[in-house]
Amino acid sequence: MLNDLKQKKKQIAVIGLGYVGLPIALEFARQFRVIGYDSNPDRVAMLQRSEDPSRQLPADAFAGADITFTDNPDHLRQANFFVVAVPTPVDDYKVPDLKPLQRASEAIGLALKSGDYVVYESTVYPGCTEDDCLPLLEKYSGLTLGSDFKLGYSPERINPGDKVRTLADILKVVSGNDAEAAQTIADIYGCIIRAGIYVAPSIKVAEAAKVIENVQRDLNISLMNELAIIFDKMGIDTQEVLKAAATKWNFMPFTPGLVGGHCIGIDPYYLLYKARQLGYDPQVINSGRRINDGMPAYIATKLVQMLLQRDKSPRQTKVLVMGLTFKENIADIRNSKVADLVRELMKYAINVHVVDPHASPNEVAHEYRLTLMDRPSSQYDAIIVAVGHDEYKVLDVPYFKSLMNGAPILLDLKGLYSVQKDDEIQYWRL
Template sequence: MSSIKKIVVVGLGYVGLPLAVALARKFTVIGLDVDAARIAQLIAGHDRTREIAGEALARTTLTFTQSAEDCRAADVYIVTVPTPVDAANQPDLTAVIAATRMIAQAIDPAKRPTVIYESTVYPGVTEGICGPEIERAGNLQRGRDFRLGYSPERINPGDKTHSIDQITKVIAGEDEEVVEQLAEMYGAITSGGVFRAASIKAAESAKAIENAQRDINIAFMNEVAQILSKIDVSVWDVLAAARTKWNFLPFEPGLVGGHCIGVDPYYLSHLAQQLGHDPQFILSGRAINDGMGAWIADALHERLGGKAGKALVLGLTFKEDVPDLRNSRTVDLVARLRELGHRVEVADPLADPDEIAREYGLSPVDPGGSRYDLVIGAVAHGEYRDLATDELEKLVESDGMLADLKGMWRDRQLNPAINRWSL
């Protein structure tokens, strides 16, 4: 019989909600989020992240709350709050520390609960920062009153194939008993099984390098695209040929944002710098990817002969077919175009207009019926991929330019008067 009677998941965003819903199929689970509006929406059966369907929310036994009082005396606490970077690209652990302090007040030492962190951190944070903070804030002793575990999140927004109930969960704990507890809990909800990492630091490191590896590979593709643009060759044509080799890695160029790939390498580089190591490779990739929006804007402006005009950017979310606006790098493209004098309008069929205005100060438009000197396909949403050819042509002025950053219209036969550009 399981010793896990009550689980609290702290943070109900893209990571926490799918995890809490999955766990609630097997255990008694409380989902805590400090955002009152978020809790109200979930209780009403609406998930604005589109990760959990309304019918699944209606069926779940998960209890939603914004009150820490409801979270006392649990057997397991799981922290899934955001870990962004600040304006200087330094790790921002504000939300993690706040969640940690809340848990410290909720712990019943008699239960000796396990506190598991899923939030992405740099190696050493769980044991070196979070554990001591629980001790301090709750007047508790690690090992005697609570124990620590780590299991890196692997949620990929919009990906229904690699969902929480199918992926392999990496787990780690401060002792073997904790590891087996995590194996029991996570093993109960995923067909992918669990992998027991050698240590908590090893599990933290695995998460950091997974995303840093993707970031570096995408940076290589972006640099290749920049090089090839100088000889008027599309990187998409080159990739089509290169992919015929059996061991070619099919990474693609583009704007790198989101909550992981555009952020996690900075956590790894922060640790490196703390240890006196200069992380040249990691930061070089970050510099290329962070500068991609401005480079695209400059390349397009040059292609237009330095003449500014009316521009439309299609897509603001960090990837296709999701409403997630976190760390959108399309806004870098918009900002640079405006610096160059272009009158820029933006559109996105999935992102929340209020969130766009709140986070980036932009007001999305419905582009139907308007024509533009420059139309940029920045995010390959299904609605844009499937846009009828005549509708696409109607967006572009007779002598205007169509820029296809994701290669989604590269096979379209368009009016030859339209000036076409692609990475």
């Protein structure tokens, strides 16, 4: 397979061209022929113009890439090595939504030929690749795993917005349905990953390794959020506590905050779902999710208390929320907990304005039915800096005061600013 790919007798197809799939497709396309498939025709049209819809990659990242972008699943028949990088969200009830994965598996099944490889990168619960995806591949192809085609799983580890630890610089975990599959997949990925390859002993181990990466971070952040709630009741600055604790060599430097996005805020539900299927209700994982999901309501309640302490009726106040993306310096708004915070504020009949230099107004309107303003107005009763965009890090107290009326309140959820008592602004941070 590898030699045929190098000689461009065979092709790689990447299914799903979001923040995970596109970098993989382009990196492969520097050495191999690649078909980049996405079911969204608008996204494909942008990619054909060398525009990244996620706004993570510049136009020159497309230069020299031997890649064809398409939304026609029939074109997948030309490929022999399939990489699946579609989203794996949860529904409104926090139940895994496998529809994108199932549709991708069906499309590949219709294109699958004897000797082909299929590698899944989408984050799932252990067993999903073999129990949920494989039957679809075999059903729609009429082929049998092992004797006809090979299967693998290689969890994505891309960190959106990270310009230092890029795809090629993050060690890649791979696995296969047998030793031959694992080695071939390792060799192919090894052509584009500088950091090295780790071959997991089974597909389930690779799946489990990925999902617990984000479960671990979720739990650590939930601990920080719970500590922030406790210390706030004590009148102690959590950031100062963490700074002091970090002087010990083995203290882990996690910080409190809103936990959104499509990894940390989603992946634990996949493991929770599978565990409950097996008759076990995880206590620690579920507790961490409950704390982190409850932070928007906690912050909204905190602001209302501060408004009331200053004799401001929530119904007669105007609040500015700065930042809506799920993390700093990216355009991705999926599973934004800032949107949840805005909704919590609106429950108190607060007039909320939202700005974000990176988010798309059209996407915000479509996803959350919220209006993104071009720029802040004035006479705000309070401002919440919710995302640590670089554009916000350079702001200062006089700037915020210029946007607010009497008795100004500043909530700094990312701990970006140093505010003194004589600055005449009520300041709070997690």
